[in-house]
Amino acid sequence: MNHRGLLHHLVLRVSDLPRAAPFFDAILGALGYELTLAEPGYQDWKRWELGTPHRIVLVQARTPSAPATPLPTAPGLHHLAFAAVGREDVDRFHAEVLVPLAARGLCTIEDPPCDCPDYEEGYYATFFRDHDGLRYEFAWTPAYGAEQARRGRPAPAE
DSSP, X not given: OOOTTSOOEEEEEESOHHHHHHHHHHHHHHTTOEXXXXXXXXXXXXXXXXXXXXXXXXXXXXXXXXXXOOOTTSSSOOOEEEXXXXXXXXXXXXXIIIHHHHXXXXXXXXXXXXXXXXXXXXXXXXXXXXXXXXXXXXXXXHHHHHHHHHTTOOOOOO
């Protein structure tokens, strides 16, 4: 498999890493990431089974407060989306990960699992924010599996 051009790593600066840690422990742990290094002000999460470097790094911001949540139309990172393996996976992630986090005040659920036909047919996702207001998505896109099959590659396992 050629990994050239795929995302190597993503670094997220958070306003309060100790406060953010339970959110990321739950989210990244549920998505198969392993916390490989945790030091004051730094966490390194990796996926090992993909045969390519794939990391999310969390770093304590050096400024005392986070900027205001940007407008959806402003320049900058709009959101970070993670891939689900099916509609049931989105539902399960919402119920088992997001709802308990929201109940503890560790995330805000913007949209429970819902169809998003404006994006593409069959698109199904849930949207949520961390304590700094960064937006995330957990999405299932059945068109991806169909395109993989069309190209003669195995579709992702559900």
